[in-house]
Amino acid sequence: MAEAHPVHGEVHRHEPPSGFIRKWVFSVDHKVIGIQYWFLALFSVFIGMIMSLLMRLQLAWPTESWGFLKTLLPAAAENGTISPELYLSLVTMHGTIMVFFVLTTAPQGGFGNYFLPIQIGAADMAFPVLNMLSFWLTFVALVVMILAIFANVIDPENAAATVVGPIGGWTGYAPLSALGEIAGPGQGTGVVLWITSIAFFCVASLLGALNFITTMLNLRTRGMSLLRLPLTCWAWFTTAVLALLSFPVLLAGGVLMLFDHIGGTSFFVPAGSYVNGQLLVAKQGGSVILWQHLFWYFGHPEVYIAILPGMGLTSHILSTFARKPIFGYRAMVYAIFAIGLLGFFVWGHHMFQSGMDPNTAIVFSVITLAIGVPSAIKTFNWLGTLWGARIRFTTPMIFSIGFVSLFVSGGITGIFLGQSSVDIPLHDTYFVVGHFHLIMGVAAIFGMFAGTYFWFPKMFGKMMNETLGKIHFFITFIGVNCIFMPMHIMGIAGAPRRYSSHDGLAYLGDGFKPLTKFVSFAAFVTIGAQLIFVFNLVWSWIKGPKAGENPWEATSLEWIVPSPPPHDNFAGHEPVVHHGPYEYSVPGAEKDYTMQTDPERAASAGD
Amino acid sequence: MGTTITTDVKVKPVPTGGGPFDPGDPKDWPPGYSPDDAREPAKYRIGMWVALGSISMLFAALTSAYIFRETKPDWIAIHLPPALWMSTAAILASSLSFELARRALRRGHHPLFNRWITITTVMGLCFLLFQIMAWRDLRAQGVYVNTNPHSSFFYLLTSLHAVHLAGGLIALFAVTAAALRSRMGFRKRNVAEVTAIYWHFMDALWIYIFVLLFFL
Numbered sequence: 016m017a018e019a020h021p022v023h024g025e026v027h028r029h030e031p032p033s034g035f036i037r038k039w040v041f042s043v044d045h046k047v048i049g050i051q052y053w054f055l056a057l058f059s060v061f062i063g064m065i066m067s068l069l070m071r072l073q074l075a076w077p078t079e080s081w082g083f084l085k086t087l088l089p090a091a092a093e094n095g096t097i098s099p100e101l102y103l104s105l106v107t108m109h110g111t112i113m114v115f116f117v118l119t120t121a122p123q124g125g126f127g128n129y130f131l132p133i134q135i136g137a138a139d140m141a142f143p144v145l146n147m148l149s150f151w152l153t154f155v156a157l158v159v160m161i162l163a164i165f166a167n168v169i170d171p172e173n174a175a176a177t178v179v180g181p182i183g184g185w186t187g188y189a190p191l192s193a194l195g196e197i198a199g200p201g202q203g204t205g206v207v208l209w210i211t212s213i214a215f216f217c218v219a220s221l222l223g224a225l226n227f228i229t230t231m232l233n234l235r236t237r238g239m240s241l242l243r244l245p246l247t248c249w250a251w252f253t254t255a256v257l258a259l260l261s262f263p264v265l266l267a268g269g270v271l272m273l274f275d276h277i278g279g280t281s282f283f284v285p286a287g288s289y290v291n292g293q294l295l296v297a298k299q300g301g302s303v304i305l306w307q308h309l310f311w312y313f314g315h316p317e318v319y320i321a322i323l324p325g326m327g328l329t330s331h332i333l334s335t336f337a338r339k340p341i342f343g344y345r346a347m348v349y350a351i352f353a354i355g356l357l358g359f360f361v362w363g364h365h366m367f368q369s370g371m372d373p374n375t376a377i378v379f380s381v382i383t384l385a386i387g388v389p390s391a392i393k394t395f396n397w398l399g400t401l402w403g404a405r406i407r408f409t410t411p412m413i414f415s416i417g418f419v420s421l422f423v424s425g426g427i428t429g430i431f432l433g434q435s436s437v438d439i440p441l442h443d444t445y446f447v448v449g450h451f452h453l454i455m456g457v458a459a460i461f462g463m464f465a466g467t468y469f470w471f472p473k474m475f476g477k478m479m480n481e482t483l484g485k486i487h488f489f490i491t492f493i494g495v496n497c498i499f500m501p502m503h504i505m506g507i508a509g510a511p512r513r514y515s516s517h518d519g520l521a522y523l524g525d526g527f528k529p530l531t532k533f534v535s536f537a538a539f540v541t542i543g544a545q546l547i548f549v550f551n552l553v554w555s556w557i558k559g560p561k562a563g564e565n566p567w568e569a570t571s572l573e574w575i576v577p578s579p580p581p582h583d584n585f586a587g588h589e590p591v592v593h594h595g596p597y598e599y600s601v602p603g604a605e606k607d608y609t610m611q612t613d614p615e616r617a618a619s620a621g622d
Numbered sequence: 623m624g625t626t627i628t629t630d631v632k633v634k635p636v637p638t639g640g641g642p643f644d645p646g647d648p649k650d651w652p653p654g655y656s657p658d659d660a661r662e663p664a665k666y667r668i669g670m671w672v673a674l675g676s677i678s679m680l681f682a683a684l685t686s687a688y689i690f691r692e693t694k695p696d697w698i699a700i701h702l703p704p705a706l707w708m709s710t711a712a713i714l715a716s717s718l719s720f721e722l723a724r725r726a727l728r729r730g731h732h733p734l735f736n737r738w739i740t741i742t743t744v745m746g747l748c749f750l751l752f753q754i755m756a757w758r759d760l761r762a763q764g765v766y767v768n769t770n771p772h773s774s775f776f777y778l779l780t781s782l783h784a785v786h787l788a789g790g791l792i793a794l795f796a797v798t799a800a801a802l803r804s805r806m807g808f809r810k811r812n813v814a815e816v817t818a819i820y821w822h823f824m825d826a827l828w829i830y831i832f833v834l835l836f837f838l
Contacts, residue, residue, distance in 0.1 A: 233661060266680055282687065
């Protein structure tokens, strides 16, 4: 292939677009699209956090009447309290928005879009127009989802309803979510809007996954063999494969549920259902558990989609700031594959209490515990990377170390829940809530923070403030442990999830009230501390010190281009790669890092 | 992987090049052809196979839903509308004609390509027409989407397939229009090749759905 290239390094130049709309709105530049996804996630995470604030307010003071609630939601909170139905709709929307519009957008669509092409040495993604369509379809999905919150307002017959939007949880279990308006106010229009939004999101994600896979297979620059790719690229690639194979299953389930609502079918509604005083004669009979299978076959790979980019990024950042190659690069790649592959065979662990044969439960349980093996390999390799290193404790580094800590905390409680017998008392309790929040709501978010602090200089050309970053880290790290660790204790005691109040539960008593209040206070403080992060972002963007090309002295390809990079990334040249991505502290080298494009000074063994 | 400084190890360069995606010597490239264009056939081919993977997963999920439901005792199958035999014949014929068109294009025989691609488009339209006839036939019998589980799956699967096929038909229109206006440059040829892969997949998918709905 070397002989077939016409001019050494010269490629087709892309002229940058002109005009505000083509440059910043309907841009096909992967960098602009990445930032658009990132801001969509930032906006969504604030909506999700506000909802969690309201939930924590209700849990800590269940009987209190709040004036501002009456003003804010005159129909849904007319006596100043959050009713059980309103609480459930907050649970539903908080979960849906956070899982889809934060955890599935920013790590992959945000950072992945921005940095995958640059890290592999390409000028853009394989299909730039498709990339733009993916983002705008995700945007439309978010708009529809927000409309679903106001379903009772959209549906004039139910304007005085006491609920806000669908109440089935982000998991949307049938039959409640499949029955339509007869199940209650907001369960018709609200659920239809919710499914429509998710369906758009599925299609957008599939188009994005297609782009990622094709780009990584086809657009790598000269010398960039697969085993010279940074681990971020491997993580994005595997995440894209997971998305490609799991989102269609959710789409299938969503289409079936949509048909149940607007087509009069009964894929998920059992025959002879008696709901709110009415016998549903028109429904021919379907299966409730079918929804669970379809949802969780998607749902489990989805949580790996949420965490894998963070793992890749952690590997990348730990190596960079420990000034050491990642310990066991090949093992890390295989571990990512193993986690991705095994993730398709464990969906039943979300259905242990659905009446399944205990022998089937054992099979799912064993495979679930087996995922602990590649995860442990990754964790030990991260520790091995840090062992004996001269660590540079920058903000991205401490967030990545925090990621490892929280991944261990959250992952270990997964081992508890993965055993079908232990799951019997722990299912649907706060133990589960603590587990998935630690792993998704915190570890994955720490991955996003680490990515932001690491790549902000490259994206915006300015350095973020280190002091504010460290304050943000310490308050957040301590805060999230204060919020989510007590939940495990409450879960073991039997505190149920999705309840708007634990008052009056005889087996729980009043003993957990102080702890509940403590968790709520910790949540208020931690959420407040995120404003430090936002302030840091805005302040640094406006007044931060200018960032050079390679402020972190890192080795991958994004650090050889200006900050921010030009429209076609490498200004018309094709970078040639001679080294692996983690050549730090190479013995005999003059600097403690060797860029991937540095001239070949040695014959490398097996690289 | 670690790199150590040694200067006397002889590493033999790995010979590369050749293969179906090799763009050949730049001297032989048509005017306006750039290295980016050289990458495109492989890129579109990979993209199309990846897309077909996800479409397969969609119909796999629906298949498992179908089988899940079919095994219940209250299952009543609807009668096979005869128009479906015609639509199956039409789509099989269209795949055949598309393949003939593609080979003609490869050999650079444009008049032959034009003829076969037009026939393919017409056959594709006939497929949709026969599908519509089948739906009207069932409606006339009083079989709607909510009549019974089998009819629900029938309408669902056939309409999802038709939506995907319509997408392919739009691409086919574009290719046919370009062909008839003699605008089949190297970029349009990539589109034609990749649309062919998609079209054959839609054909195979239809056969699969047809067999699943009425013979399994």
